[in-house]
Amino acid sequence: MAQYALPGCEHDHSLLLDEAARFAFVACDGNSVLLVVDMQHGMRVLEVAAVGETPDVLAFDANRQVLYVACESGILSVFQVQGRSVRKVGDQFLAASAHSIAVDQQTHRLYVPLEDLGGRPVLRIAVFL
Numbered sequence: 022m023a024q025y026a027l028p029g030c031e032h033d034h035s036l037l038l039d040e041a042a043r044f045a046f047v048a049c050d051g052n053s054v055l056l057v058v059d060m061q062h063g064m065r066v067l068e069v070a071a072v073g074e075t076p077d078v079l080a081f082d083a084n085r086q087v088l089y090v091a092c093e094s095g096i097l098s099v100f101q102v103q104g105r106s107v108r109k110v111g112d113q114f115l116a117a118s119a120h121s122i123a124v125d126q127q128t129h130r131l132y133v134p135l136e137d138l139g140g141r142p143v144l145r146i147a148v149f150l
Contacts, residue, residue, distance in 0.1 A: 033056075035048040039081060044107075048072065048076035049076070055070045072096070076092045091121055097133075130147065131146070
């Protein structure tokens with residue numbers, strides 16, 4: 022088993038692989054950053070980008086090449102993957118504690134389960150263009 026340093030990361034929490042581009046995306050909840058790791062060229066960190074407070078779950082729309090980072094703060098950080106680089110599109114507040122997310126690869130809809138909205142669990146469905 023190999024180990025690789027993750028400079029710029031405090032407490033790596035989530036991992037998502039873009040197998041086609043040979044990227045590993047690592048969310049670090051200790052300092053609220055996303056690392057883009059090049060798995061093809063020595064596992065080096067290509068980029069460190071700020072995300073919402075306490076990132077939790079990552080989702081990737083492979084057809085649109087969009088990465089979503091759902092944070093415990095309720096912020097959704099959105100990134101566009103372009104070739105060998107990743108550009109932050111922006112942050113959007115979804116709801117308090119909206120820190121889980123899934124993306125439908127066919128419809129591009131985002132599914133965000135909320136534990137308590139007005140005393141009831143709710144599933145929010147959204148599309149970001």
